[in-house]
Amino acid sequence: MRFSGHKFGSLELLLAAYGLGVAGTLWDWREHYVGVSLQAPHLMIDVGGLFAIGVLGFSDYQRLGKGASLVIYTLLALVVLIATGPFLLMMVAPHSQLMASLKAWGMTRGAMLIELPIVLLAGWAAWRWLRLAPLQTWRIAAAIGVVIVALGSIWDLYWHQIHPLEMGGSMMTLPPHQLILGGFVLGLIGSAVGVAIVARRSSSVDRLHT
Numbered sequence: 001m002r003f004s005g006h007k008f009g010s011l012e013l014l015l016a017a018y019g020l021g022v023a024g025t026l027w028d029w030r031e032h033y034v035g036v037s038l039q040a041p042h043l044m045i046d047v048g049g050l051f052a053i054g055v056l057g058f059s060d061y062q063r064l065g066k067g068a069s070l071v072i073y074t075l076l077a078l079v080v081l082i083a084t085g086p087f088l089l090m091m092v093a094p095h096s097q098l099m100a101s102l103k104a105w106g107m108t109r110g111a112m113l114i115e116l117p118i119v120l121l122a123g124w125a126a127w128r129w130l131r132l133a134p135l136q137t138w139r140i141a142a143a144i145g146v147v148i149v150a151l152g153s154i155w156d157l158y159w160h161q162i163h164p165l166e167m168g169g170s171m172m173t174l175p176p177h178q179l180i181l182g183g184f185v186l187g188l189i190g191s192a193v194g195v196a197i198v199a200r201r202s203s204s205v206d207r208l209h210t
Contacts, residue, residue: 021048057125145187
């Protein structure tokens, strides 16, 4: 069966990734609402998104050729650096000139281009995962959730560039933040439905063999 063994485990990992993203987004909203600026929620969001991309992109990885694997691993490493680099720099040297320069550059249009690899990798991972089995509504939701999150992240960067004073409790009402949460929730629902369907099918097969 397509939905046995490794695939079932992959769905559970995907569910965990989206759950982490939802938790991180809600935590980030709360921190902004109470006036606390922590980087940990952002790290949860980034890890949740990267985790989802990894699960989607590397399911049944044996089908990837050597050339394709090298390209994808390189792109994934670049995406991880883009997503976690600023966080690590904030932890190590929050008041350094490099951090100040990075923040200033983050308010330029050029910063949006550096986010494109994340969107490309998310789109490829979703497309590849959907090709592994027949299309179903829950599979589409589980796959495109992370693509929506990636697009929302670029929109969020642009939004803060043109609305630099948007802070505090209003963060939870910002359209890009809502889109990011919507992507995580969509993926969470889709993967949860998938886990339930696989569990039910596995249970039925077990009963047939008893």
